[in-house]
Amino acid sequence: MKEYRSILVHSLVNLGDVLLTTSAIALLKQCYPQARITMLVRPVVREAVENNPVIDEVILFDYKARQNSLRKMWAMARELRRRRFDLAISFDRKLRPAILCWMAGIPQRVCPDRVFDDKPSRVTSLYTKVVPIRHNLDTTLQAETYQEIIRGITGTAEHARPVMARILPAHEEKAARLLASLPAGAKHIALCVKGTFPLKTWPKEYFAAVADGLAAMQPAAFFIVGAPGYREYADEVIAAMHQPVLNLCGQTSLMELAALFRQSDLLVTVDTGATHIAATTGVPMVVMYGCTSPKRWHPINENARVLTSEESCCPCHCSAADCPTNPRPACLWNITPEMVLEKCRELMSGRNS
Numbered sequence: 557m558k559e560y561r562s563i564l565v566h567s568l569v570n571l572g573d574v575l576l577t578t579s580a581i582a583l584l585k586q587c588y589p590q591a592r593i594t595m596l597v598r599p600v601v602r603e604a605v606e607n608n609p610v611i612d613e614v615i616l617f618d619y620k621a622r623q624n625s626l627r628k629m630w631a632m633a634r635e636l637r638r639r640r641f642d643l644a645i646s647f648d649r650k651l652r653p654a655i656l657c658w659m660a661g662i663p664q665r666v667c668p669d670r671v672f673d674d675k676p677s678r679v680t681s682l683y684t685k686v687v688p689i690r691h692n693l694d695t696t697l698q699a700e701t702y703q704e705i706i707r708g709i710t711g712t713a714e715h716a717r718p719v720m721a722r723i724l725p726a727h728e729e730k731a732a733r734l735l736a737s738l739p740a741g742a743k744h745i746a747l748c749v750k751g752t753f754p755l756k757t758w759p760k761e762y763f764a765a766v767a768d769g770l771a772a773m774q775p776a777a778f779f780i781v782g783a784p785g786y787r788e789y790a791d792e793v794i795a796a797m798h799q800p801v802l803n804l805c806g807q808t809s810l811m812e813l814a815a816l817f818r819q820s821d822l823l824v825t826v827d828t829g830a831t832h833i834a835a836t837t838g839v840p841m842v843v844m845y846g847c848t849s850p851k852r853w854h855p856i857n858e859n860a861r862v863l864t865s866e867e868s869c870c871p872c873h874c875s876a877a878d879c880p881t882n883p884r885p886a887c888l889w890n891i892t893p894e895m896v897l898e899k900c901r902e903l904m905s906g907r908n909s
Contacts, residue, residue, distance in 0.1 A: 557710055560588055560643040564636065564662065566596035567647040568617065570752070571810075571829030572853075573698065574601045575718050575836070577647045579856070580702035582610045582716035584645070587706070594639070596653060603810040604833070608721040617653070629656065636660035645709070646683070647671070647702055654682040668705050685709070694871055695851045717856050720836040723815050731815035734804055738777035743904070745770060745778050746817060746839075747801070748825035749793045750786045754876035755847035756826050758888055764797040765893035766824060770900060771799050779804050781813060781830060822903060824896065831855050840903040842896055846888040847872045847879075861899040865890035 563584065567577045574597060581593060594613040595605050606614050617632055629652070637660040644657040646667035657665050665683045669676075670693060680686045687708030689701055699718060707713065735744055747767075751757045770776045778799055780790040784806030794801045808816060810833065817823060817834040823841040825831050827848050834841055835855035843855060843862045849871040850862040864870070867887045869880070879885050 557587070560591050560664075562639065562641045562643075563588065563591050563593050564596060564639075564641040564644045564657070565593060565647060566644070566653040566657075568596070568598055568650055568653055569648050571601050571604060572832045573647075575604055575720065575829070575832045576699040577702045578605070578608065578610060578719045579699040579716045580647065580706045582719050583703050583706045583712065583714060584710075585610045586714060586716065587710040587712055594641070596656075601810075604721055606721060607724075608719060610719050617656075629659070632656055633659035636662070645705065647705065649677060649679055651679050654679050658682045666705065666709055668701070668708075671701060671705075693852065694849060697854060697856070698852055699856060718832065718836055720814055720833060721811060723811055723818065723837075727809075727811045727815040728819070730808070730812045731819050734802075734807065734812075734816065735779070735819060738779065738802065739775065742775040742777035743770075743821040744819060745776050746820045746823040746825075746834075747778060747780045747793075748782060748823065748828060748830050749780055750782055750789050751826045751828050751846070755872070755874075755879060755885055755887065756828065756845075758826050758844045758846070758891065760793045760796045762891075762893045762896070763793055763824075766896050766900070767797050767799045767801070769893065769897040770822075773901065773904065778802070779816075781805065781808065781816060822900060824900065827853055835860060840906075842899045842903065844888070844891050844896065846870075846885060846891075847874075859903065861903060863891045863895055863899065 567574050592612045595611050596615045596617055599616045599618055605611050633656050641662045643664045644662040649667050649671050666685045667683045668687050668689050670689045687705050689704055749763055767778055779802035782805040787805040790803045790805045814833050817839045818837040820839050823834050823839050825843050827845050831843055835857035838859055840859040845864040847870055850864055865887055870887050876882055
């Protein structure tokens, strides 16, 4: 196996995927423990990869399609060339980072032939090695797809888990302050109620029914987490509920959110990036999948329970407006509150024993 001293990895995608790529980076670190690993990411995911045990340095690239000027590309290419990387690995198979690595003159550049879908791409012509991904993408964990790229480079047969940045005492203290207003002695139950698009978002009235059911089991204190833009939607969910609920959307950084999960007794969530943050903390969690599949996006956490109605049309990539069962998408409405409560009961009974 060839040795490398300075390795660049890039993943200019959303939070959940970036976090899953850290499993592949952990595998890379195992194979090249002496190498310095630098990660190129978008600013929005910075916190998840800075101060991360498997990443030595982070470079931010504000990637927005059609908005990156040639001058900005040249500046980044010069910066990458200055750092004299001897290997670049693509986890996203995107055009701009491929061009950057080619312009920077990185001698070994590796990408997968497939990563998000089965469509061929001319982007692969900018790489010196293309790793074939032979498994079915829809029925294989995405983290395994990322790791398969590393196996194709190194020949290792090992596996690894996603690695979140270190949770610091300041993050734990902020989380404790946020939770201090909840009733003493109650179970802390986190809710993540909104996905990145409608066919991931479980019905509001179903969340209300689950909160009622959990409150009937034992003393419970609820709070909703999410991005700042989800705060108004969370208020709508809270309005449908019969239990007091704290709206913490937009009140935490990514690492404070991780600390919140670590201090929680249970998370009930849709399939979103926060799900994979939570998985790294080991919190008991129930995840409802709509148009996506847990075969591919299952959180890597032994305390996770997942639910899917396994509609014949799923997984799909259509908009809510194009869904044949809209306005009550079957993939979401066929996962009932009773099904979720059964999984919650299973997890909570184990937590109490």
